[in-house]
Amino acid sequence: MLKRLLLASALCATACVPALAQTPVKIGVLNDRSGVYADISGEGSVAAARMAVEDFKAAEKGLKVEIVAADHQNKPDVGASIARQWYDRDGVDAIFDVPTSSVALAINQVTREKNKAFINSGAGTADLTGPQCSPNTVHWTYDTVALGNGTGGAMVKRGGTTWFFLTADYAFGQALQRDTTEVVTRNGGKVIGAVKTPFPTADFSSFLLQAQGSGAKVIGLANAGGDTINAIKQAAEFGITEGGQAIAGLLIFSSDIHALTPKVAQGLVLTEPFYWDLNDATRTFSDRFAKQAGGKKPTAVQAGVYAGVIHYLKAVEALKSASDGSKVVAKMKELPTDDALFGKGTIRADGRKIHDMYLFEVKKPAESKGPWDLYKTLATIPGAEAFRPLNQGNCPLVSKS
Amino acid sequence: MPTILGVPMQALFGQLLLGLINGSFYAILSLGLAIIFGLLNIINFTHGAQYMMGAFVAWMLLNYAGLGYWWALILAPIVVGLFGVILERLLISRLYKLDHLYGLLLTFGLALIIQGLFRNEYGVSGLPYAIPSELSGGQRLPFMFLPNYRGWVVVASLVVCLATWLVIEKTKLGAYLRAATENPTLVQAFGVNVPLLLTLTYGFGVALAAFAGVLAAPVYSVNPNMGADIIIVVFAVVVIGGMGSILGSIITGFTLGLIEGLTKVFYPEASSTVIFVIMVLVLLVKPAGLFGRTA
Numbered sequence: 287m288l289k290r291l292l293l294a295s296a297l298c299a300t301a302c303v304p305a306l307a308q309t310p311v312k313i314g315v316l317n318d319r320s321g322v323y324a325d326i327s328g329e330g331s332v333a334a335a336r337m338a339v340e341d342f343k344a345a346e347k348g349l350k351v352e353i354v355a356a357d358h359q360n361k362p363d364v365g366a367s368i369a370r371q372w373y374d375r376d377g378v379d380a381i382f383d384v385p386t387s388s389v390a391l392a393i394n395q396v397t398r399e400k401n402k403a404f405i406n407s408g409a410g411t412a413d414l415t416g417p418q419c420s421p422n423t424v425h426w427t428y429d430t431v432a433l434g435n436g437t438g439g440a441m442v443k444r445g446g447t448t449w450f451f452l453t454a455d456y457a458f459g460q461a462l463q464r465d466t467t468e469v470v471t472r473n474g475g476k477v478i479g480a481v482k483t484p485f486p487t488a489d490f491s492s493f494l495l496q497a498q499g500s501g502a503k504v505i506g507l508a509n510a511g512g513d514t515i516n517a518i519k520q521a522a523e524f525g526i527t528e529g530g531q532a533i534a535g536l537l538i539f540s541s542d543i544h545a546l547t548p549k550v551a552q553g554l555v556l557t558e559p560f561y562w563d564l565n566d567a568t569r570t571f572s573d574r575f576a577k578q579a580g581g582k583k584p585t586a587v588q589a590g591v592y593a594g595v596i597h598y599l600k601a602v603e604a605l606k607s608a609s610d611g612s613k614v615v616a617k618m619k620e621l622p623t624d625d626a627l628f629g630k631g632t633i634r635a636d637g638r639k640i641h642d643m644y645l646f647e648v649k650k651p652a653e654s655k656g657p658w659d660l661y662k663t664l665a666t667i668p669g670a671e672a673f674r675p676l677n678q679g680n681c682p683l684v685s686k687s
Numbered sequence: 688m689p690t691i692l693g694v695p696m697q698a699l700f701g702q703l704l705l706g707l708i709n710g711s712f713y714a715i716l717s718l719g720l721a722i723i724f725g726l727l728n729i730i731n732f733t734h735g736a737q738y739m740m741g742a743f744v745a746w747m748l749l750n751y752a753g754l755g756y757w758w759a760l761i762l763a764p765i766v767v768g769l770f771g772v773i774l775e776r777l778l779i780s781r782l783y784k785l786d787h788l789y790g791l792l793l794t795f796g797l798a799l800i801i802q803g804l805f806r807n808e809y810g811v812s813g814l815p816y817a818i819p820s821e822l823s824g825g826q827r828l829p830f831m832f833l834p835n836y837r838g839w840v841v842v843a844s845l846v847v848c849l850a851t852w853l854v855i856e857k858t859k860l861g862a863y864l865r866a867a868t869e870n871p872t873l874v875q876a877f878g879v880n881v882p883l884l885l886t887l888t889y890g891f892g893v894a895l896a897a898f899a900g901v902l903a904a905p906v907y908s909v910n911p912n913m914g915a916d917i918i919i920v921v922f923a924v925v926v927i928g929g930m931g932s933i934l935g936s937i938i939t940g941f942t943l944g945l946i947e948g949l950t951k952v953f954y955p956e957a958s959s960t961v962i963f964v965i966m967v968l969v970l971l972v973k974p975a976g977l978f979g980r981t982a
Contacts, residue, residue, distance in 0.1 A: 320803075320806060321811065321912075322811055322912070323811075324806070325810045325812040455956055481955045482955055482956050483955060484955075484956065484958055484959030486916060487959070488908075488916055488917060489705075489709055489906075489907070492702055492705050492706075492948055492951040492952070493955065495698070495702065495705065495831060496698070496951075496952070499695075511811075512811075512908050512910060515812070515813055515908045516907060516908050519906065519907070519908065520906060523818065523825075523834045523836065523837075523906060524825075524834060525832055525834075541812050542812060544812070545812035545814065545815060545908070546815065547815040550815070550817075
């Protein structure tokens with residue numbers, strides 16, 4: 287593949303020069319291609335990036351875009367060394383996606399050091415636009431604050447005033463519990479207990495029993511991927527929701543619910559920035575995506591990669607160069623965003639992309655018309671309310687005035 | 688309400704029962720490992736992958752052949768057991784004369800390949816598998832809500848473990864097996880087909896793993912990595928019980944499930960490590976394991 291592209295560009299160097307001076311752009315999609323997050327990002331994100339280049343009509347606009355991809359195995363050291371190699375040797379201009387917060391923070395550093403661009407879609411930690419914010423980074427899709435805000439706030443308003451957390455015992459889980467606790471108490475709720483579960487855990491029954499015994503109205507799952515799936519599956523088995531307690535999944539993607547099926551996950555309330563069945567534009571995109579991805583609908587992370595690539599290319603087109611990462615990111619912040627999946631939006635000074643978030647409830651089996659008919663929309667959370675206010679993130683790029 | 692160290696008695700009973708349920712999985716899996724190690728001297732690292740295959744075969748039977756849980760409980764161990772037989776004939780049987788390490792490397796490599804193939808085909812999110820309707824719902828005990836299916840898991844695994852133990856300790860076939868473990872050359876001299884015995888034993892050990900996989904399918908996420916997580920714990924169980932000790936692995940499996948359950952109440956952060964702490968202590972005091980014989 288790479289060879290063929292190189293050959294094509296070599297041929298082009300001799301043959302196409304008179305036509306149009308082309309701006310070369312090399313995009314690296316770095317994510318989990320074999321582990322727990324491979325289904326939410328993985329090859330699907332690469333397909334989304336390819337579709338974005340196609341839809342942007344990059345070639346007609348004088349951009350010669352090339353896409354490379356790699357597996358960071360959810361390990362910060364592996365991710366950082368791939369990023370260095372891409373930037374130093376392979377001429378990559380921007381890295382996209384990067385789920386797993388610890389890896390994302392590492393790429394954030396490397397990108398800043400090399401003055402390239404980093405458009406994150408997959409990771410959750412709000413520190414990327416907080417204390418660790420960088421003039422070379424945009425955080426596109428979601429973050430822990432927005433998740434806590436959406437689900438935490440909504441559950442308290444629906445009467446879920448007392449909370450018990452099942453928290454994955456590592457940085458991400460604790461950040462999610464911290465940010466959600468803040469929202470719950472601000473809305474007048476109370477956290478009456480929490481249990482730190484080892485990561486990963488197959489059997490949650492013991493922790494669920496503790497949560498049940500606490501009498502809390504809401505059991506908050508501050509975990510992700512396989513842990514969340516196991517916890518929800520076993521909560522259904524132990525009749526938690528029938529007993530009047532509600533489950534709040536704090537980080538859940540449509541691919542997780544698809545794996546659980548509405549029969550098991552029904553009634554679950556969750557926050558996502560994207561769902562394939564939101565409107566005509568998302569449906570058209572998702573049908574096209576499914577054709578390339580073996581019938582799977584895109585997750586929010588994959589949609590974020592698509593939208594991020596489009597906006598990035600828009601900035602590169604305006605500058606006619608992708609070489610200076612901080613200039614490209616500054617241009618991205620200057621231009622308003624507009625794409626088929628997230629609609630109109632902006633990127634703030636701290637790198638936070640602002641768009642609406644949605645509060646969804648998983649449908650009952652009777653309401654679901656197909657294996658991917660999963661959510662009904664409870665509320666739209668306007669972008670201005672969904673994310674952490676600009677002056678509260680302790681980002682050094684934001685003046686304190 | 689009476690309490691122990693600040694934990695209500697009732698909650699404690701619930702946790703003990705859950706520990707026993709997890710212990711059932713440990714017991715079946717470590718039993719299979721112990722049988723294979725006892726007779727073949729192979730440290731079967733593919734055991735986790737074979738457990739995962741059991742769960743996947745159950746899913747395939749349901750989705751491609753329309754056969755439900757009860758059929759899967761019988762057919763999946765047979766299918767995966769046959770796969771084990773082929774594996775033993777083609778690859779593992781060539782390693783008996785070599786050091787343990789070669790068997791370990793081969794089975795470990797196979798486990799990685801099998802998991803990779805399943806991941807490539809089915810992704811990592813997992814596949815849905817429902818609890819059979821006969822066993823859905825649960826009993827409201829005085830101290831907890833016990834799902835019927837969990838009760839069934841304990842009963843099924845106890846029956847399988849006891850039956851296996853009886854076959855090995857009380858029947859003629861079991862006597863051959865035990866004799867072949869002691870001295871294969873001599874047993875062969877008496878006209879017993881030892882290579883066949885080895886093949887069937889491996890197949891049976893693998894079938895036990897697949898059986899545990901089918902039991903796990905309705906309660907855990909059916910995904911290609913499910914075996915990789917549990918197999919390390921099960922190895923610790925086998926080491927604590929004494930490599931190759933049949934009864935040791937059953938008793939240790941259930942006991943460690945209980946201890947793990949208690950840790951989840953008193954200090955949840957340590958619940959994934961407590962078994963390894965016990966393993967270290969046991970190895971220091973009794974290197975052959977609790978039920979093992981010192982060579």
